[in-house]
Amino acid sequence: MIVSADRPSVTPPLPPLTAPVEDYLKAIYELESRQGSATTSDVAEALAVAPASVTGMVRRLAAQGYLDHVPYRGAQLTDAGRRAALRTIRRHRILESYLSGILGYPWDRVHDEAEQLEHAASDELIERMAAALGFPTVDPHGAPIPTADGTVEERAHRSLADWPTGEPALMARVSDKDAALLRYLADIGLQPGTEVTVLHRAPFDGPLTLRIGTADVMVGPRVASQVLVAAPTPLRPPDAC
Amino acid sequence: MIVSADRPSVTPPLPPLTAPVEDYLKAIYELESRQGSATTSDVAEALAVAPASVTGMVRRLAAQGYLDHVPYRGAQLTDAGRRAALRTIRRHRILESYLSGILGYPWDRVHDEAEQLEHAASDELIERMAAALGFPTVDPHGAPIPTADGTVEERAHRSLADWPTGEPALMARVSDKDAALLRYLADIGLQPGTEVTVLHRAPFDGPLTLRIGTADVMVGPRVASQVLVAAPTPLRPPDAC
DNA sequence: CGGCGTGTTTAGGCTCGCCTAACTTAGGGT
């Protein structure tokens, strides 16, 4: 009688993930959802680590069932890996929201703090913070907060660089990684929820003239391309007019 | 020309302490202030680690100037070691206060959470939490919070087990380490600031009858010995009567 | 089709923090 028992379906109790492992899974998740799969050098760059270190870690994580790895071809998360990544991302974004919303942190300094705390905070703490915030659905930079059971609603936004001239838009999201950019955006009054209109776009990748509130501001194309926007009041059903 | 350059007096920029190192220094500080010096096995017990591991770590910390170690005789913190320990203790106690005071944690669960967060939180976060609390001077268990520049005011309390019968006292402090004891004390309404009177003490290490508020409660001597108390309203000047 | 460069992996090595097993030391008891 032959019993095939490779990869038992009943998972034995896994040890808690270490901080580096959580950061790898998070980075791979983000690269994967942007580029389809995560290459060794992209992960290395994202984590400021040598490529050889990534190869080693990826091999370990594949052995533990968090991802599939085809040598020379990149890595892709398994369900277990995606679950773990989304858990860390949830913690990160709730922490950012709490620091910004309750403790008065400026939005350009919440990321670094959350990058550490996401590995130390208990589930109870995270849920208490979420409750104190009224269970927010997006973080201070407009990124969606995964639910506790591991689902995210990723909205497909357009870049302000592509948005048609003259049509008002709502600022929706910006990366949390570039603190200087965030400070600049705060300066000119651009944050998630702000209405913004592209008044004019100079040719040859020239600057854009924006109307933000009552003020007109000129920004470079590098800034505009980083700012994601959406159509205003997209929540009302289409037949409501 | 001979220049003696061993042990330069200008300290080079030290790398940030790791979480285990912070926990060692904290444990040694606490043992030292309770027993004069910290023995290898006491530290091992406090950190749930093998004695051999302590010997190794103590050797490293001595080499880095955080403590003095006489083999077979125990360890004592240097000024640098004491500073580092008090910094971690400050963070721990502010975190406990914040979790309990702002996030509604029960006081028996703040310790474990703070034990992790104390290594991850930035100075800015700690100071923002302290500010949100109005710069508290004691934590939820009555332990004094060291100042940012590294001083603590340790009050010499007496145990409830020794307190004279009939004289009212104020509950002042209890260890944060035993969650079950903390739950019990919360149950019977004993927390820092509560007035308590020993009505009767049964002989041969028998139970104590306490008056807490309007209720009478009997507690064992093991509980009473853990509860530290002080004379009521010790803040009013003596000539105020 | 063969060579070449970029990207990846392998090989070997390091520190930190922990372990167990074997030893040494200090110090109290006889």
Next chain:
DNA sequence: ACCCTAAGTTAGGCGAGCCTAAACACGCCG
């Protein structure tokens, strides 16, 4: 004074994460 035991240290080893240097694979380009 000596021995015995408890406490402490040494020896040797392990896994996690990182590194550099060297070998190698893929796929593009001539």
